[in-house]
Amino acid sequence: MVTMQDVATRAGVTKQTVSNVVNGRAAVRPDTAARVRAAIADLGYKPNLVARSLATGTTMTVGLIVPTVASPFYSEIVEEVEDVLDQHGYHLVLATTRADGDRAKRQLAGLSSRLVDALLIAGDRDLTDPLALLPDPRFPIALCAWETDIPDSLPVVTIDYEHAGLLAGKHLRSLGHTRVAAVVELPTHERRLAGLRAAFERHRVRIGDDMVFAPIEATPAGGFAAAQAALAADPGLTAIFASHDLLALGVLEAVKESGRSVPGDVSVIGFDDTAPVALTHPALTAIAVPARQMAQQATSLLLRAITEGTPPVNSAQLLRTSLVIRDSTGPARR
Amino acid sequence: MVTMQDVATRAGVTKQTVSNVVNGRAAVRPDTAARVRAAIADLGYKPNLVARSLATGTTMTVGLIVPTVASPFYSEIVEEVEDVLDQHGYHLVLATTRADGDRAKRQLAGLSSRLVDALLIAGDRDLTDPLALLPDPRFPIALCAWETDIPDSLPVVTIDYEHAGLLAGKHLRSLGHTRVAAVVELPTHERRLAGLRAAFERHRVRIGDDMVFAPIEATPAGGFAAAQAALAADPGLTAIFASHDLLALGVLEAVKESGRSVPGDVSVIGFDDTAPVALTHPALTAIAVPARQMAQQATSLLLRAITEGTPPVNSAQLLRTSLVIRDSTGPARR
DNA sequence: CTGAAAGCGCTTACAG
DNA sequence: CTGAAAGCGCTTACAG
Structure with missing residues (x-):
């Protein structure tokens, strides 16, 4: 490895001067700088980070x-975080928890020992408890896409x-649906479910626990099986809510496979509105979550904390979602 | 920040001894070790990595x-690499090139300055040229999922x-198809296309350039549009090859949307065989690529190079693919 | 089994 | 504008 000292020797200066030209910190006389730069090029010197x-x-x-990372929602977040980081000259250390609490705990511990300047945790799936054992309070941490607690x-x-x-x-209710099932990842998505229920309770319609189906896995296949169970439980249902897009994809298939039409017989609504869903047939109506914006804000928050040397502003920012109506929802069949 | 020296002072030993108990290197008398461990716990010491x-x-x-990372193929690779790394106590620094050559070049430079012990480059989409400016030849680098050059x-x-x-x-040919279109990401997937063509040329059937359609983007939407173009160019075609699964998803939809049945009217075959494709309707026939195995091998190669301090064995390992026949391919319509 | 010394390759004030 | 010194927090032989 060629070191800063090697460059200095070659250029006939001290390593402090080399450091100065590398970092453009102090002013260096033009010809000295040129000599140093030549030495750097000759030796192929790269600073040891x-x-x-x-x-x-x-x-x-x-x-x-x-x-x-195998989900359109989180892969969007990863890419957005990396974009912001890249723009500021930062690198990304990525860890996926993969529904493994121990792994999550280990990663939290491993990453907070000065390997990184800050830590962003997206998604409360596997890391709710471990957060209790917070590291140094001065270490910048931020959370995003956090639903529970x-x-x-x-x-x-x-x-x-x-x-x-x-x-x-409200969207489903306004279309006249009263027999609806929910395919929901629990307990992670319980808030979404609570909101869904609240919309119906206002109209004295109750979505009972017997019409809530938790998929075995957070994939289209999981949504497919859960939707089949829902259709078996109430063959006359007219709408299905899926707590995220991947599940909705499977729900859509299950409904069609059962011989029912979407949205003629059954309306389907998804959640997140990630890129792939606009292409389903029929195109999926969904609640749009500003994933990239969320990632961007959280990353900026951390970057600011790092550069200012203060802990990140301790606030809870709530971003707005919106309803994107496409073709998978329609009036309830009578 | 509490340092090793702080722990040493508190435990009444020198920092070398602390280092020894932390790393379990030299033998330390049990009671000394216990005292050190207590001091570590009291102070909440974490070694500065x-x-x-x-x-x-x-x-x-x-x-x-x-x-x-927004593709099932690469997200599988990322997860597998991280798994192997995690098993060996390593962390992952992730960079995505995103069809941006400059960004790729910057990342290659940034990552090879001792920030990481080794570098794995998956996919030759954006990094073919920059590789010319290789860093230190002793720095362990490996490539995977490399198709061209x-x-x-x-x-x-x-x-x-x-x-x-x-x-x-060969699969399509054996089913009697002679009018086939290819939806291929070019030039990245030209080898796949060459193989496809070769299978037909043996039977004196030619897939002309006019039947090869490059999608605008590597997404289902890209595949959808390309397939529409293909169907417009030859309404009587009986099979479409897609150079990767995401494209195949779009192709499937385009064919169905055109009023044709799959595989009754048109057979569709995908490439990669990533998790989501087994759930399409009809289930997609595809060439299965052992992505995880590829990632695993490449990572192990690097890990070995790191621990042995030697450059990775310079070999080209070719893993085998296989044909997974599901429901999207069938005999050619007469 | 424990401690004193040197060094990893940089940066950061501080003199000159 | 350039150089001498100290230090970042560890680890690694090497004495005792």
Whole structure:
């Protein structure tokens, strides 16, 4: 490895001067700088980022923990976080928890030992408990896409999931649906469900626990099976709410496979509104969650905390969702 | 920040002893070790990983560059790489190139300055040229999922794409198809296309350039539009090959939307065989690529190189693909 | 089994 | 504008 000292020797200066031209910090006489730059090029010198980190106390790296990357929702978040980081010269250390609490705990511990300058945790699927054992309070952490039990000690950028569920419910209700089933990942998505129910209760319609189906896995296949169960439980239902898009994809297929038409016989509404859903047939009506904006805000929050050396502003930001009406919802069949 | 020295002072030993108990390296008398451990707990000491890295010359971190993470194929690779890394106590630094050559170049440069101990590059979409400016030859780099222009200076774990395309072609040919279109991401997937063509040429059937359609984007929507174009170009075609699953999803929809049945009127075959495709209707026939195995092998290769301190074995490993026949392919309509 | 010393490759004030 | 010194928090031989 060629070191800064090697460059200095070659250019006939001290390493401090090399450091100055590399970082453009102090003013260096043009010809000296040129000599140094030539030496750098000749030797193919690259600064050792680890040494720099030790000296500066900053790694130019941010950690991101997500439940999985194999979902359009989280992959959008990962890409957005990386974009913002990249724009500011930071690198991304990624960890996926994969429905494994121990793994999540290990990653939380591993990432908070100065390997990264800050940590963003997206999704409360596997990390609700471990958060109790918070590391150094001065270490910048932020949460996003957090639905359950928002800890008040940490800044969070999320959405009002209950209101989002309410939006979905109001839409279905306004179309006259009264026999609806919900395919919901529980307990993670309980707020969405609560909102959905609230929309109906206002009209004295109750979505009982017997019409709530928790999929075995958070995939189209999981949604498919859950929807089949729903159709078996009430063959006359007219609408199905899916607590996220991947499930909705499976629900759509299950309904069609059962010989029913969408939305003629059964309306289907999804949640998140990630890119792939606009292409389903019929195109999926869904609650749109501003995932990229959420990731962007949370990342900026952390970056600001890092550069200002203060803990991130401890606030709970709630982003708004909206209803995107496409072709999978329609008036309830009589 | 509480340092090793703080722990040492509190436990009444020197920091070397603390280091020894933390790393379990040298033998430490049980009661001393207990005292040190107590001090660590009291102070909430966590070793500074950056300082350790500078001293040991290793970061326990591996970089991964992929084109995107919003695709089932690459997200599987990312998750598998992270799994292997996690099992060995390594962290993952992730960079996505996102069809941006400059960004790719920047990432390659950024990641090879001792921020990571090794680098895995998956997918040749954006990084073919930049590889020319290779960093230190002793820095462990490996390639995987590489289709075009495999550099012979770097170890690569990939598959025989031409043979994979041949498999797809032989399958369609054996079903009697002679009017086939190909929806292919070019030039990235040209080997697959070459294989497909080769299968037909043996039977004196030619898939002309006018029947090859490059999608605007690597998404279902891209596949959808390309398939529509294909059906317009030859309304009587009986089979469509898609160069990856996401495209195939769109192709399937386009064919159905055109009023044709799959596979009655048109057979559709995909490529990669990622998780989501088994649930399409009809279930997609596809060339199965062992993505996880590929990622696993490449990662192991790098890990071995790191621990042994030698450059990775410079070999080109070709993994085998297989044909998974489901319901989207059938005999050609007469 | 424990401690004193040197070093990893940088940066950051501080003199000159 | 350039150089000498100290330090970031660890680990690694090496004495005792």
